[in-house]
Amino acid sequence: MPATERPAQGPVLSWSGDPLLATKFAPPAVPPALVARTRLLDALSAGVRGPLTLVAGPAGAGKSAACAAWVRAGAAPGPVAWLTLDPGDGAPGVFWSYVVEALRRAVPGRLSDLPVPACPGRVASSLLVRLAAALEGPAEPVVLVLDGFEKVTGRQVPAGLDFLLAHAGAGFHLVVSSRVDPLLPLHRYRAEGRLTEIRGGALAFTPDETALLLRAHDLVVRDEAVRDEVVQGLTRRTEGWAAGLRLCVLALQGCGDPAGFVRSFAASERAVSDYLLTEVLDAQPAGVRELLLRSSILDRVDPAVVDALTGRPGAEAVLERLGRDSVFLEPVPGTDCYRLHPLFAGVLRRRLHLRHPALVPRLHGRAARRLASAGRPAEALQHAVQAGQWRFAASEAVRGLLVTDLLVGPETSRIEQTFSRMPASVSGAEPALVAAACRLVRHDGPGCRARLRPAEDAARQGRPEAVTPEFRLTLALLRLLSLPYGPCEGPGAGEEVGEEVGEEAAAVAADPTLRPTAEHIGAHPGLEALRLQGLARTLLGCGPLDAARRTLAEAVGACPPATAVRLRHTCLGLLALAESADGALTAAEDHALGALAVADRHGLPPDLRSGAGHLALAAVALDQGDAEAARRRAEEAARCPDTRSDPLLSTREATLRCQVELAHGRWEAAARVLAGRVSAAEPWPAQQLALARAGVAQARGDHRAAVAALRGGGAGAAALVALARSRLAMGSTGRALALLGRAENTPHAGMADRVAARLLRAQAAVAQGEKATAERLVGDALDAARPQRLRRPFAEAGPWLPYLLERSGGAAALRARSGWLTERAPGNGCPFPGSLQPLSARERDVLACVQRMMSADEIAAELGLSVNTVKTHLRSVYRKLCVSRRRDAVERGRELRLL
Numbered sequence: 001m002p003a004t005e006r007p008a009q010g011p012v013l014s015w016s017g018d019p020l021l022a023t024k025f026a027p028p029a030v031p032p033a034l035v036a037r038t039r040l041l042d043a044l045s046a047g048v049r050g051p052l053t054l055v056a057g058p059a060g061a062g063k064s065a066a067c068a069a070w071v072r073a074g075a076a077p078g079p080v081a082w083l084t085l086d087p088g089d090g091a092p093g094v095f096w097s098y099v100v101e102a103l104r105r106a107v108p109g110r111l112s113d114l115p116v117p118a119c120p121g122r123v124a125s126s127l128l129v130r131l132a133a134a135l136e137g138p139a140e141p142v143v144l145v146l147d148g149f150e151k152v153t154g155r156q157v158p159a160g161l162d163f164l165l166a167h168a169g170a171g172f173h174l175v176v177s178s179r180v181d182p183l184l185p186l187h188r189y190r191a192e193g194r195l196t197e198i199r200g201g202a203l204a205f206t207p208d209e210t211a212l213l214l215r216a217h218d219l220v221v222r223d224e225a226v227r228d229e230v231v232q233g234l235t236r237r238t239e240g241w242a243a244g245l246r247l248c249v250l251a252l253q254g255c256g257d258p259a260g261f262v263r264s265f266a267a268s269e270r271a272v273s274d275y276l277l278t279e280v281l282d283a284q285p286a287g288v289r290e291l292l293l294r295s296s297i298l299d300r301v302d303p304a305v306v307d308a309l310t311g312r313p314g315a316e317a318v319l320e321r322l323g324r325d326s327v328f329l330e331p332v333p334g335t336d337c338y339r340l341h342p343l344f345a346g347v348l349r350r351r352l353h354l355r356h357p358a359l360v361p362r363l364h365g366r367a368a369r370r371l372a373s374a375g376r377p378a379e380a381l382q383h384a385v386q387a388g389q390w391r392f393a394a395s396e397a398v399r400g401l402l403v404t405d406l407l408v409g410p411e412t413s414r415i416e417q418t419f420s421r422m423p424a425s426v427s428g429a430e431p432a433l434v435a436a437a438c439r440l441v442r443h444d445g446p447g448c449r450a451r452l453r454p455a456e457d458a459a460r461q462g463r464p465e466a467v468t469p470e471f472r473l474t475l476a477l478l479r480l481l482s483l484p485y486g487p488c489e490g491p492g493a494g495e496e497v498g499e500e501v502g503e504e505a506a507a508v509a510a511d512p513t514l515r516p517t518a519e520h521i522g523a524h525p526g527l528e529a530l531r532l533q534g535l536a537r538t539l540l541g542c543g544p545l546d547a548a549r550r551t552l553a554e555a556v557g558a559c560p561p562a563t564a565v566r567l568r569h570t571c572l573g574l575l576a577l578a579e580s581a582d583g584a585l586t587a588a589e590d591h592a593l594g595a596l597a598v599a600d601r602h603g604l605p606p607d608l609r610s611g612a613g614h615l616a617l618a619a620v621a622l623d624q625g626d627a628e629a630a631r632r633r634a635e636e637a638a639r640c641p642d643t644r645s646d647p648l649l650s651t652r653e654a655t656l657r658c659q660v661e662l663a664h665g666r667w668e669a670a671a672r673v674l675a676g677r678v679s680a681a682e683p684w685p686a687q688q689l690a691l692a693r694a695g696v697a698q699a700r701g702d703h704r705a706a707v708a709a710l711r712g713g714g715a716g717a718a719a720l721v722a723l724a725r726s727r728l729a730m731g732s733t734g735r736a737l738a739l740l741g742r743a744e745n746t747p748h749a750g751m752a753d754r755v756a757a758r759l760l761r762a763q764a765a766v767a768q769g770e771k772a773t774a775e776r777l778v779g780d781a782l783d784a785a786r787p788q789r790l791r792r793p794f795a796e797a798g799p800w801l802p803y804l805l806e807r808s809g810g811a812a813a814l815r816a817r818s819g820w821l822t823e824r825a826p827g828n829g830c831p832f833p834g835s836l837q838p839l840s841a842r843e844r845d846v847l848a849c850v851q852r853m854m855s856a857d858e859i860a861a862e863l864g865l866s867v868n869t870v871k872t873h874l875r876s877v878y879r880k881l882c883v884s885r886r887r888d889a890v891e892r893g894r895e896l897r898l899l
Contacts, residue, residue: 394433556572570642622656648682851899
């Protein structure tokens with residue numbers, strides 16, 4: 001039937017007689033469980049105050065839903081003409097036929113005399129002129145919403161819309177919803193302030209909106225923590241993509257474990273894969289689909305790398321268009337690279353693995369080579385590992401000095417986990433270096449040293465891969481950092497082993513290859529700090545403490561604050577440990593607390609934390625008289641992996657626990673702490689162990705055993721003071737004083753040693769009846785110890801000291817100078833247990849009766865005192881011993897050897 005003879009069907013296309021589809025003139029139906037996003041409605045209302053609003057985003061971003069909700073809410077400033085576009089509507093005649101009809105339906109009568117296009121391929125300019133004139137005027141403005149404008153191709157339609165916007169004046173507002181930017185002069189509209197843009201970031205669901213969406217679908221999670229995990233996880237996983245959220249929520253409705261669904265990336269991908277493949281990937285030309293599939297192996301889509309993956313140039317232009325067209329690809333600020341939406345990338349990778357499984361490792365290999373040639377070794381090695389090219393990955397790690405990042409940088413865990421999968425069968429000097437570094441990260445010092453041997457052999461033989469500066473620097477660093485884990489020669493050989501370790505340390509420190517160049521330091525800011533930390537750790541075990549302190553302070557200053565968190569944490573802890581051993585208790589406490597604060601502030605995981613700071617705080621607490629705080633800190637240190645593996649830290653933790661037990665008078669428990677421990681290889685921990693054994697022997701009164709234990713403790717001031725204590729107890733006053741003279745003349749003697757030496761001289765003076773000399777020496781010791789609140793030497797002095805203070809001629813003056821010893825201790829609020837306020841003879845008698853579990857009445861009868869007097873004496877005993885119960889008074893009396 002000819003077109004002119006067809007029955008009336010409403011408006012028709014003049015050249016074909018086909019009816020205009022009425023469904024295209026109405027906003028889409030409101031989807032079930034619609035979330036009213038007020039912020040988007042407000043943005044659209046603000047936008048139509050100007051001539052053009054662009055709502056742009058990828059497929060499923062919620063563009064149509066937002067515009068439809070805005071129209072149905074009646075928020076427009078005037079009548080709204082809606083037009084949903086289809087692929088066939090891009091021809092100018094078809095497009096403007098539909099636009100005219102949409103406007104006629106919105107404002108009946110105003111456009112009744114407009115001509116309709118006579119053919120699909122073009123539109124007469126008079127139509128646009130008359131349309132602009134009809135819209136211009138005093139009547140209320142008309143809003144035209146064009147939904148799905150990405151289906152319009154070519155420049156004729158955008159040119160006509162530009163003309164209409166320019167000439168219709170305030171009577172016309174245009175809202176364009178599109179996956180791609182229309183070919184309108186957007187730059188000009190932006191510059192003139194005539195454009196409002198609502199893009200992907202604004203369209204993305206917020207966590208609050210995600211929670212509303214869950215409630216709208218009757219997904220109620222009772223547990224608040226699980227609900228927050230589901231909401232945050234869904235929003236993060238989908239990055240607020242509306243369609244992805246809805247699909248995931250629908251999948252959640254049949255899932256009994258919402259939190260498990262959110263944690264599973266595969267579950268999220270399955271929920272959205274059909275949509276993404278159909279609506280996004282399959283909508284692209286074949287060449288673009290192939291480019292996207294191959295690009296999916298990249299975390300950052302670099303055009304140059306994509307060229308290598310596809311084997312042809314031109315990726316930059318394609319990626320730029322895809323980014324502009326919102327194909328789930330967005331530019332990475334400050335770079336030429338792009339980022340795929342994680343869900344889209346996952347779907348692409350799955351299809352690539354299913355359709356081209358053999359191609360995947362080859363693509364990773366190409367990416368690795370291209371990234372390596374571009375000077376990006378960290379990214380190169382990740383792809384080399386995916387390709388199974390372990391030797392190439394190790395080579396890139398060494399060439400790029402990634403051992404520094406492995407031991408210092410924020411990527412420690414990721415790089416270590418990458419190489420932890422390297423098979424043991426992979427041979428070569430460079431894989432050996434990387435395997436050694438990974439062992440060191442896991443605090444396996446002996447394993448590190450064992451894996452260094454192939455690299456050392458290659459360096460000695462001058463193999464090509466072992467002569468590069470980066471290889472030799474890496475080898476020297478690992479040798480330095482693994483020195484503390486040298487093999488132990490067993491008990492009794494501490495001095496000889498210490499000499500060997502010291503010689504090896506000196507040789508390694510003098511190695512010229514251990515000096516990084518300025519170029520290396522510039523590329524790896526933590527490199528110099530790592531070198532200094534290795535030198536300082538060696539000095540701490542083998543050399544003088546003051547040299548270790550200076551080098552550790554340099555290492556702390558050299559740590560880049562943002563990237564070397566772990567190294568700074570460790571260096572501060574070791575510095576505090578050296579200071580605590582040297583008697584600088586205030587500085588030690590400050591640096592130790594700083595080390596813990598760095599770890600907490602940056603969220604350093606437990607397996608990367610050092611126990612050095614806790615050990616320093618334990619030593620400070622013990623020296624200042626808070627044995628309970630020392631015990632707690634030592635327990636915290638024991639939970640850190642390096643405390644268990646580093647011989648120095650392990651020994652220090654054991655000796656501190658031993659000293660805590662001795663402070664409570666439990667020498668049997670102290671002996672058990674040290675049971676089975678072999679002598680350390682390094683001099684300082686070997687000396688600490690010898691001193692602890694001597695302390696246990698002295699506590700049980702076996703001074704000959706103490707002297708024997710100190711034979712392997714070296715000739716340092718601490719060992720000499722301990723020997724003098726035992727000789728003095730054995731009655732060899734002359735030998736004791738000679739030893740004290742040697743101790744006081746020993747370089748680098750610590751504060752505790754100097755104070756203890758003066759107290760021992762005072763003890764000898766008391767034994768010889770020289771009370772004035774003893775008073776002077778005790779006063780000197782008090783004055784020296786006061787700035788650091790060093791209490792332990794006074795607690796360990798023995799019962800002669802309270803007697804001196806009570807009975808000597810200058811007792812009152814000495815007690816005044818010792819007032820700081822009875823101040824509240826820093827941790828538990830009690831005075832130091834070795835308080836210099838001695839018990840009177842009657843108070844000691846009362847305490848002895850308390851030990852026999854006698855009541856106040858029984859004590860009064862025993863001592864011939866009134867009950868009130870007994871109670872007064874008990875209160876005085878409690879105050880002086882800082883206790884509040886009888887049992888505690890007896891225990892404290894035993895600790896102080898008063899009973």
